[in-house]
Amino acid sequence: MRLLFVVCGxxxxxxxxxxxxxxxxxxxxxxxxxxxxxxxxxxxxxxGFTVFDTYREVILEGESGYFSLSKTVWSSKGVLLSLARSLRDIRRIIIEKKIDVLIADTMYAAVFAAKIQDIPSLFITNQNKFASANDEHSKHWEILSSVVEKYLTLPDNIIIPDFSYPNTVSAYNLDIKREDSSRYKFVGPIMDAKLSDYKIEKKIIFASFGGEPFKIPMYGMLKEIANERPFHQFEVFSTSPGLPAESRNFKTHGYTDDILSYMAQSRVNILHGGLTSIHESLFLGKPIVMIIDPYHPEQWNNGRKIEEIGAGIMLPGDKVTKETLSDAIDEALNMKVPDMSYLFVQEDGRVKTMAAIEDAVRKHNSR
Incomplete structure (x- = not known):
């Protein structure tokens, strides 16, 4: 088969x-x-893949460094035009490359293009319910959840790149109706690593918790904590400017191809609460300190689940101080993370997604 992945950038x-x-x-x-x-x-x-440039559908914006739905909506006021341009681009690629199956990773116009061209489509997401720590019950989240729920009736299958219940990390971000459950496929994390590829050690404090403006001062807090803990080695990863100067036990890094090799050496992973990095930390059996954007509609819910299973601690970004961050690191250092290695074997996201693709093709062809 010839497959087209349309991927959020x-x-x-x-x-x-x-x-x-x-x-x-x-x-x-x-x-x-x-x-x-x-x-x-x-x-x-x-x-190594052929990749075509397409239109950005939504422009994510923030205020004072935090995610802002109102500013995102305002900046994305041309979203209908962007969707139309994206739809045009994707239809052209489908026709030119004779695409058999379309897979959209959180890109919305692509599924409409697949419908028009009458080919099977799958949508990858770990969220159809929206809420944030600071405004959980706001009407705007209810409206957005309703719109996305209706949209998700269009693909042949919806791929949830997470463990099945009751081990779903993104469980609080999902509300699946019984009548739709057959199309939602919990495939497990989509990873290509094996534990045997890594030497699991406890040598460093690993930090990669995003480059949003409100988080830059937190890297400064982390540097101060490092100064007070000469016995701990801090390895910090961010592509954003403004990081503190390096010292003997505080090293900074930009983009790296194999970040798991560093995470495998960690005693604690300081992350931002995104699903991919959480899965990577669980895969390696490392405790997590999550510094979340309290206005972000995904990170808080992921953090709630991680706290529930005893794998980490969540800190709202607008309330972090040097003291609370230092205390969270100490608490995480004493955590014993539940062994979830068996789940990564049982629920290989690549294997189960291929089965979901084959299922979507069968259903589409039987109509």
Missing amino acids: EGLGHASRSTKLAKYLEKFGHKCYFASYGKALNFISKQ
């Missing part, structure tokens, strides 16, 4: 999991193409 989490899946599919003789935008374009190209 906000960050690299979407591109990372989609390219891992595509590499797996190509082992079975399938041909994979990509369409995306932003930093993801270069990342996908470096993975």
Whole structure:
């Protein structure tokens, strides 16, 4: 089959999991193409795939460094035009490359293009219910959840790149109706790593919790904590400018191809609460300190689940101080993370997604 992945370019989490899946599919003789935008374009190209530039559908915006739905809506007021342009681009690629199956990773116009061209489509997401720590019951989240729920009736299958219940990390971000449950496929994390590939150690404090403006001072707090803990080695990863100067036990890094090799050496992972990095930490059996954006509609819910299973501690970004961060690190250092290694074997996201693709093709062809 010839497959087209249409991938959200906000960050690299979407591109990372989609390219891992595509590499797996190509082992079975399938041909994979990509369409995306932003930093993801270069990342996908470096993975060896043909990638087409397409339109950004929504412009995510913030206020004082935090996610802002109102500003995002205002900045995305041309969303209908962007969707139309994206739809046009994706239809052209489907026709030119004779695409058999479309997989959209949180890109919405692509599924409409697949419908028009009458080919099977799948949508990758770990969220159909929206809420944030600071306004859980706001009407705007209810409206957004309702719109997305209706949209998700369009793809042949919806891929949830997470463990099945009751181990679903993103459980609080999902509300699946019984009548729709057969189309929601919990495939497990989409990863291509084996534990045997890594030497699991407890040598460093690993930190990669985003580059939003409100988080830059927190890297300064972390540097102060490092100064007070000469017996701990801090390894910090961020592509944002403004990080503190390095010292003997505080090292900074930009983008790295194999970040898991550093996470495997950690005693604690300080993260931002995104699903991909949480899965990576659980895979390696590392406790997590999550510094979340309290206005972000995903991170808080992921953090709630991680706290419930005893794998980490959540800190709202607008309330973090040097003292609370230091205390959270100490608490995490004494945590024993539940062994979830068996789940990564049982629920291989690549294997189960390929089965979901085959199921979508069968259903589409039987109509």
